[in-house]
Each structure stands twice: as C-alpha cells, then as structure tokens.
Amino acid sequence: MSEKTMNLTLKVWRQKNENTKGKFVTIQAKGISSDMSFLEMLDVVNEDLTRKGEDPIYFDHDCREGICGMCSLHINGQPHGPKQGTTTCQLHMRSFHDGQTIVIEPWRAAAFPVIKDLAVDRTAFDRIQQAGGYVSVNTGGVPDGNAIPIPKIKADEAFESATCIGCGACVAACKNASAMLFVSAKISQYALLPQGQAERYDRAQAMVEQMDKEGFGACTVTKACEAECPVGIKLTNIARMNRDYLNAKFFKEKTIHS
Amino acid sequence: MLDSKIPEGPLAEKWSKHKFNLKLVNPANKRKFTIIVVGTGLAGASAAASLAELGYNVKTFCYQDSPRRAHSIAAQGGINAAKNYQNDGDSVYRLFYDTIKGGDYRAREANVHRLAEVSVNIIDQCVAQGVPFAREYGGLLDNRSFGGAQVSRTFYARGQTGQQLLLGAYSALNRQIHTGKVISYTRHEMLDVVMIDGHAKGVVTRDLKTGEIEAHEGHAVLLCTGGYGNVFFLSTNAMGCNVTAAWRAHKRGAYFANPCYTQIHPTCIPVTGDHQSKLTLMSESLRNDGRVWVPKTVELAEKLRKGQIKASDIKEEERDYFLERKYPSFGNLVPRDVASRNAKMMCDEGRGVGTTGLAVYLDFAEAIQRMGEDTVRAKYGNLFDMYYQITDENPYKQPMRIYPAVHYTMGGLWVDYNLMTSIPGLYALGECNFSDHGANRLGASALMQGLADGYFVIPYTVGDYLTNLGSFAPVDKKHPAFEATRKEVEDKVKKLLSLKGSKTVDDIHKKLGHIMWEYCGMARNENGLKKAKGLIQELRKEFWSDVTVLGDNEELNLSLEKAGRVADFLELGELMVDDALNRSESCGGHFREESATPEGEAKRDDEHFAYVSAWQYNGDNQPETLHKEELVFENVKLTQRSYK
Ligand SMILES: Cc1cc2nc3c(=O)[nH]c(=O)nc-3n(C[C@H](O)[C@H](O)[C@H](O)COP(=O)(O)OP(=O)(O)OC[C@H]3O[C@@H](n4cnc5c(N)ncnc54)[C@H](O)[C@@H]3O)c2cc1C
C-alpha cells in the first residue's frame, strides 16, 4: 500500500430541495489521501465547508460497506464511479489521480426526484416491492426448514438474484431510466424457488404494473444496467421476468375466457 | 423496584406456560389497537409484520430512505439455531448453555432458554419466506461452526446473511404495507416518547426531509433501534446508528442496563488515518482457517513497521501464533473478547504490525497450502475481495492485517421477560435492549435474538399489556402531553440550530470516541475511568458552547441530524463510564485491569456482581440511580470461563 496525497477539483450538483433548480458548483478538495474512500473525501470537503459556515453537501450513505444500497453517486458520468463491481462507498481515492476534475451528480431519473444536492427519492422501489415482492406466509405455522429440499444449483441461482442491494444504479445507468434489472432480480429470486411458485405469475404482473406506474422507462437492452450494477445482477433475470409477465397475462386471459 | 417477571417453573417449561398464562386480545379487537414500531431492522421489521398479520394497526419509522437499509443488512456471518441438523450433539439446552457461558454468566437463564427454544422456528420462518440460505448438494440446509462453537449450528447465506434475513422480514413488512395494516414512515427520526399517566402513548418524530416535527399516538411503543457502538465514533456500525431513541426514552424513565458492556470484534480492518469514518468488519469465520500471529520479537516487528522486511521474510520459528500458544484447545477460535484483548496485548508489547503497529496478522498461507487457493476463494472470496478493495493488499499473497473494533453493544434498555422497559407500554427489541447476551455476545446470535424478539416473543407479550389496559378506546390525540412533548422537541432542535461556534460536530464526536476507546475500551481501570468522566463532562460543555450547527430545520440537514445524535452520545458516554466504574470485576467484554487472574485473564466476582445494573435517569447533570437485578442461576453452575 503506498499512500499518495492529491488535490482535486470537484464539480458538485447542489440543489436546495425538490422544488428549486440545481446547479454545478466547483469546490477544491485539497490534501486528499489515496487511502480514503470516496465518501471520506466528501467528509473532508464537508468539514471544510462547515468550518467556513457553508452548508455541507448532502449525500445518502449509511453502512459504508457496500451492502445497504444507500449511497448513490453518479461520478464522472458513471453510477458508483469508474470501478466496476463496487458501490460508491467502497470506491477508494486511489482510483483517481492528482489534479483530476471529478463531476459528481445525483441519480438522474424521472422516478427518482432529487430531494437535496446528491440525494434522490427512491421510494418508488419500495412501492414496487410492496406490490408483490413477497411470499404470502404469516409468522408461525410454516413447515420445517428442511421439509423442502432445494437443489443447490437452484438455491445458488436464487441467491445470486437476491443479492440486489436496491441502490438504483441500474436505473441511473439506463438512458430510458428503466428499472427492469432491479424488478427482475426480485421476481427471479422467487421464481427460482419452490416457495415462490404459488404466486409466481401474479407477483410478476403486480410488480411490473407498479413499475410502469412509477414512471420508469422501457428496456431496450442496451445492457448499461448490467455493466454498472455493483453486485453483478445479470440480464438473464430480465428475460425471466418478461416470460413470467407474459405467462401471467396469458393465464389471466385464459381464466377470464373459460 | 425491578420486577423481571420471570415465570415460575422448570426452565424448559417457563415460556410455554407463560404463553398460556398471557391474556389474549380477541381477533376482532386487535384492529382497535395501534402499535408504534421504531426501527425496521430484523427486530422491528419482524415485529411490525407479525403484529400486522395478527390484525393490529402498525406504524413503522426508520431514518433511512427505505426500511430495507437498517444496519442488520450488514451482518455477514450467520444466524444460530438449535436445529441439530448436523447430528453433532446440538440441542436447545446446549445453545442455551453456550449462550449463558459465552455471556460470562451475566444474562438471565429464562430469557436465554426462550431464545434457544424459538431459534428453530426462526429458520423455518425464513425458509418459508424464500430466504436463500446456503444449501448442500442434497438440497438441505448447510451449517457451519462459527465463533468458537463446538457444534455446527450456524445458518448462513454466503457472506450476507444479514441482508438476506432482513430482505425476508422486509418482504413480510411490505406485504402488510400493501394491505394497509402498516403505515411506513421513512427518513423519520424518533426524538421523544410521549408519556400519559406513566404509560408510553406515542412518539415525536422529525421528518428528515421537511423538518416537520410531529406527534404520533399508539397504544404501545416498540423501540427496535439497534446498538450504540457509534459512541466510539469509529465502529463497525453504519454511520447513522445512534442511541437517540433509547436515550430519549431513558430520560423519560426507561432504565438503561449494563451500558458498559460493549463488544470489540477481533477481525476488523485496521485504522489508516484521521480521515477514517468507520471500520470494516470481516466475518470471524475467517478465524476457522486463518492463523493469527505477530513476530516473536519487538525488533522484528519494528522492521516490519518501517517496511524494511515483509511478513514472508519472517521464519516460522520467529512467529508467535499467540492464540494457539495460549489457548491450545480453542486456538484461533477463542471467543471474541479473548481474541481482541490478546491482539491488544501484543500491540501494547510493541509486537504489532502494519505502519501504525496497531495490527496483527491473520494468515491464510497454511490454509491455501492445505485446501488449495480455489477452495479458499470459494469459502472466503468475497471477504478477500473486500479486504483488497479497502487496503490494496492481496490476502492470497500476504497475510491480512487485522485489529479489534467496536462492534456490538450488549447493554441497552432494561426489559423484563416480556421485553417491556420500566415504562409501561414501552418495549425494547433487538440490539436496543440488554436482554440475552450478558457481558459478551456469541457470534451469530444477534440476528437470532432480533428475529426471536420480533417474530416470536412480542406478538404474545404485547397482547397481555393491551388487554390489561381495560379499554379499546383510541389514544386521545388531543391530550396536552402530545403537544407539550412536540414543543419540547421543537425547542431542542431550535437550540441546536442556534449553536454557532468554531467546532464541527464531528470534531467533538471524534474526541468523544478517543476518550471512550482509550479509557472505556478493551481494558479499563479506575483511574482511567475517573479521568474519562471529567473529560466527557468538559467535552459536553464544549459541545454546547462551541459547536456549530448550520442550515435550517425545514430541509435535509446533515449538521442538525449529527448534532442531535452526538448530544445524546455525550450523555450516554458518561453513564457508560459510571457503569464501568461501578463494576469493579471483569466479565465478558468488560475487562477491569484490577480484576485479573495471575495469567492476565478476566476474573469475575460472582459474589458481588452477579447482577444486572439498571440505571435510572434523575435529570440533566445529576448522578443516576443504580438498581440491581440479581441474577439467579438455577440450572447452570457458574464457572470461570476457560478456553485453555
Ligand atoms: C458489520 C456487522 C456484522 C454483523 N454480523 C453479525 C452476524 O454475522 N451474526 C449476528 O448474529 N449478528 C451480527 N451483527 C450484529 C447484528 O447485525 C445486529 O446486532 C442486529 O442486526 C441489530 O438488529 P436490530 O433490528 O436490533 O437493529 P438495526 O438493524 O440496527 O436497526 C435499527 C433500526 O432503527 C432505526 N432507527 C435507529 N434510530 C432511530 C431513530 N432515532 N428514529 C427512527 N428510527 C431509528 C434505523 O433506521 C433502523 O431501521 C453484525 C453487526 C455488524 C455491525
């Protein structure tokens, strides 16, 4: 590990609230260590601003371990910055160099309005999950955990889909601001497991319809989402979701017409 | 007087009998009650979902933008349950026994036994929800041994058990939000409890987005707000973790139990510099295969620190595998407190490694040789990647550097067997209460406790309280207590916003962290603690006279959010010190240097300290009153823990 110190020029999106217009503000970040995380760099900048009596930059973050999905910065044109497979909080300043200009923006999507500076409202994601992202079981009265063996390959595949951290980078990466990767990950987790079968098609339909209602765009398979997803959620999830959604419509129509 | 309400009867029958004796609320009447759940981590989400399923109206609150982001999400290692799927001799009684012993005999037998009993139901519940636990080739659930347990009882989902369990509870919660039984408030911080006639009847919250300060009414209030490790500034907790909810409740009359019991986790990535904002934990499953060592001599350690030699230059006979040497039967798998303290001892002796000297090695060279790099990658790949990401060092090629970090707080709001605090109608669940881990928590048992409290305990116990209210009438929202409490919170916010000094909130928080770590951390002594008390009092004055809080109330306000939390930490810190001073024995995570065996191991004093310390608040800057709940052990024999 070789620590370096650098000076950077930040162009940061500042916006007071949802109802005001925002703009880029240039801020100098001096004496930044290459060992800092990106958010620690912003902490240092914020401490300086505060000492000068200026409002610190608001950004969302919590765990700083790459798992809560709260951090959400668009850095030099890329959600979560230049490094693949990492969240903003796990990005370190050694990925940048002395004298560099860094442009920092919030996620841009109609369904994710900016609420202040770099923070956006992602509650649309919660509403999609509420529409059907569950197995309808109550607490208690369930069978023994080992009553249903699940082939390891299936379980592992379901796990891969379940790793989505709900950050929204896929939406921010997509020129249509589509939420397909996020929604399909959840639908796939349940579609792959026996527990999810009973409600499989209803779930797909309910979640997709809510997604459309929230104003997310369509998928035109540019694959930008897959490239920017910090946990590597695969496009194959989207294909599975589309199949299930079509099946849902088909079954529904069958019930209506029979 | 403290009444723990532990049911009569033989240990294994207490919970079933108690469940039978608890009064039930008629299904048609449940919808007449509203329950407030603050916090949506494992404890809060599971409680809220289960109560709503039963028919209660529930309101949930969390400070993040979504319930799914509670810090439970960060748990890596796993969750214990006494399923004995591995046929290796596990049982409810063994899990109970291990937890009591691991907690250094400072937890209640009855609570811990209940925890062990319901642990098996938790796994069934999570599987039914579609939580993708690790499985074996035959399709059945896989287990591993964790945190020094002699049996394999830990269920896991790769390195993200917490996220998968939380998403399970979150999905159950979402289902209830969808039905309208739960109203979820996100980006809301709870800042006070509303008290009417000595009972908790609501909370006051601040909408972090709009600044609106609002009172919410409920027939009961459940605090599920997590731990207070961030009093140390640096910890493995999320940045927003706080004591505010618990502390404000404490100031309204809820006793705070065992505040000095903190757990310092041995396998974290060491601090690099002043800019550090948090510490990253690496699952202790790493100790299953990694070997902990430092050089045998200070000279070699010095050369390492100066970068003159590398770890690989140190010959086998020049290495001190100190855990294996001192604890031959447990070796690298000794409990967390023992591993942490020993790492500190090595560094204090001048044998620490890394540029700061505050690190020991965790070496996988032998494991790679034994199992091959691919197997090691399959087992620990994500942890190795994370380490590489943060340190820029490749753990396949050179040993990891680790150092202990504050990780978990066993102390918390005092609760009785029903999880009710000393305020009627106010409950505490999960890490926010003190209940089950005594003076030291075993690995993979916090997730178990959070879900046990939420899914399987509170749905029974809260009903008994509600029935005893003797009325189904809605809470009178017009009662003056609501507006009065709301106004008090508003005034406090205004006071914070009026502070225009020269220090930032983080300046003060970092100072507090240093004091706590230095004097109330891994080892404590009377002089240090007394000194810390004075330092904290001074720091509190400095905060109120010289800190600066910018911006307005009516917006997302970073300074204001932090200031409120740090103000509470500054008060809690002093209570932790008082508690540590009072407990002049060593037990679990609380090591008093004055109370050690000749070999330097922690020495308990059961004669004088087999009790829970429950502190009562008496007003600003007033000493708190200590209440003692004697711990009665009818089933296990108290022995000095030995991992030799
Ligand atoms: C890095 C890490 C790894 C861990 N690994 C393991 C493990 O492998 N196994 C294990 O058993 N345990 C582990 N633990 C411990 C365990 O994760 C926690 O103890 C447990 O998840 C706490 O759950 P909880 O529901 O009590 O609180 P949390 O999950 O912390 O939830 C707290 C909730 O309260 C809300 N909240 C807090 N304050 C307020 C307020 N004032 N107003 C409104 N809302 C508020 C938050 O928004 C959040 O929703 C780990 C802990 C850490 C930090």
Ligand code: SF4
């Ligand atoms: S799919 Fe990937 S990018 Fe999209 S929300 Fe999930 S983790 Fe984030």
Ligand code: FES
């Ligand atoms: S802060 Fe939690 S994922 Fe980045």
